[in-house]
Amino acid sequence: MLTHCGPFPLTAMPLHKPLTRIVILHWLALPLLFASLASGARIHISSRLDDLLPGIAHWLPQGDVYGLHLLLACCWLVLASAYGTHLWLNRAARPYSTAGRMAPYNRGLIQALRWLLLALLLLGLAIYLAGSAAAGGWLLWAHRWLAFTLLACFILHMVMQAGWTPWTQLRAIVLPRLTWQACVVTLLAILGIGTATWLLRPTWQQATTAVLPVGSIALSETITVDGASTEAAWQQAAARTVETLGVGREQAAIPVTVQALRQGEVMYFRFSWPDPTPSLQHLPLIKTPTGWQIKQRGLNQHDETLYYEDKLAIMFANDAAAAGSGSMQLGHQPVHRAPPHATGRGYHAAQGGGLIDVWHWKAVRTHGFNQLDDSHFGSPYPVVPGDTRYTAGYKSDPLQAGGYTENWAWPGEGNIRPKRLPRDPALLTRFQQAKANDPSVYWGMSWYESMPYDSKDDHYPVGTLMPSVLWKTVFEGDRGDVQAAAQWQQGRWTLEAARGIQSASPFDLDLVDGLYLWVAVFDHAQIRHSYHLRPLRLRFD
């Protein structure tokens, strides 16, 4: 007796086994296809900073879209394996098509879809293992354009099937006549493979994650955290280079070389990356005929890309999930009931109540502190009334005192009132004479070399430039847990950082064997940073 699992009662004979498999294939492949294309489109929009079609971004998935895309890729691998088996069992048969006189063309399309899917999967696997920036970004480029081609072929395939045998084909796919045995076997197979994949996930991640060996050095050796890296230990330490890929249409690749050493209870890190133009001019103020203004071209959207310092972010997490341990929450509003993101790219937040330790080195704002800005990604924080910028799970660690501040009472596109003026006007001389990307002029001034703004003291001529960064004192509290210093020499930034292996802060992670590490380069950009999907795993030698 035939029992169906479709939505309507059917009395016809059951389909042949190959056709049953084709129906199941369509039922499984169609949702995967739409979800993969949608999540891929979201990743494309987020990384390229453009929209495929006006308004399409609002219809695409949001949140941990990289995680979703990779999960779908796993499903595709399983489905492709099953489909390969199906083809092997029916190797004598040609691609099935009822598209009338268009059948030869349709069969060709089906073949094309098969090869395109296979190519996409292989490219995706290569990107997963080698990184988005592998082969100069060409793998990613090919993956992207093959996905567009696949979509075009799929639409053509649908049109041919629906155009020539609309009801027959539609009924076979949408109202399948499947036996309950086929449904049960399919469901059990999905559950079994899904569970096995989930259980094997950590082992797979660990086995395919690149390792950063952490050598041990004697307590008698001295390492000075100065960015110069003149110590012999750094010359001997193992180095790993991570290819990060920038955002925007250019998507420039930035390789970051990482080294790590441990000495007793302290860990040292060294990061080095190319940058021909050290950017130390951070949102400077300029005196205009109408008053002081901020030199900027994206600050109001929290997306300054020109008058901004260079930065490097380092993330540590216990979970190796791609895209910063799943912390990239893509989309215009990925956090429920939180404010939309100004650029539509999304927020950072840890998942499942976890914590990601973030070290944020800022070329100008943390200059002279011998510290970097110790921060974290937690679960999305509540919206604070009146705050003009929501950052979801990203926050600097708690600060008791010190740090830096901006030299304006309130930012804006037009005239602003500086918060302070230098006590000695000659202090500004070096900024007037600085050349573009001058590596020796850090655009900041000490709070204690300045005084509260008073228009009676403001005799500066039109065109005068003044820093907007005011250095107070070193970070006191959790935020100052990491010692750091950087130098720019011969087209490269080198940053050295040190912290205790153990941390008492609830916003830090212990730097232990097996911890995962990511890096992100901000090339004179406020929020646009290069990134890589898969981490390095610390391995204590």
Next chain:
Amino acid sequence: MQRLLPLLAWLACTAAAADESRYQKLTSQGTTLPPHLGPWACIVDKQTGLVWENKTDNEGTHLDAATYSWFDAASGTGKAKSGSCINTRLQVIPCDSSDLIAQARRERWCQRSDWRLPSAAELQGLLLDTGFIGNPRIATGFFPHTGRFPYWSADLRQNARNEYEARLVHFGSGQSLWLPTSAAARIRLVAGPSR
């Protein structure tokens, strides 16, 4: 617990939205500003009708880090000039709560001349858990430069040794405590009728 998280997030967002409409920014001339503009000198609490002093990190009358001893110049109660203030000429000067009140009244700060110390209940009405222990417990978007420190209230009592103590509200812990008036703590002034 995980099922409660969306509910808690929704409640937090609802509370945030309520506070967003609760406060109104005022310039030092008393002009209102929308929430996304600044700078502002005072904050109107539309729930209570009170006007609160905004602090700044610049030296001067409204310096956030200035500390004051508790002193009522009219009755002579408390301890005079045991705090530490910095004027705009960057000179450190001893100060107390009556100095700040007198200065704000003289300036007609935000067009108000009824500045006073708030009661503990009024200060506690500002408490808000932002969900991050690194933040002070207040709507920081409207009340920047608030420290995770104790702030003096007007509440006064005499202890067993007949010494005067005033009540403080701690914007780090949210708790209130009593300290001798000679202690130094921060102040946020309020204008409007006492509740």
